[in-house]
Amino acid sequence: QPLLDLGMRLGEGSGAAAAVPLLRLACRLHNEMATFAEASVSEKL
Numbered sequence: 005q006p007l008l009d010l011g012m013r014l015g016e017g018s019g020a021a022a023a024v025p026l027l028r029l030a031c032r033l034h035n036e037m038a039t040f041a042e043a044s045v046s047e048k049l
Contacts, residue, residue, distance in 0.1 A: 012019045
């Protein structure tokens with residue numbers, strides 16, 4: 005299954021060019037996300 009279905013055809017190098025920045029952004033968001041303690045959340049849902 006594709007990570008993101010953009011309707012591109014097999015063999016288009018533009019798929020990789022679009023995926024790399026998206027994966028970098030996802031990793032950065034995950035690494036910089038605050039913890040419950042840092043966000044002063046007192047109770048988990």
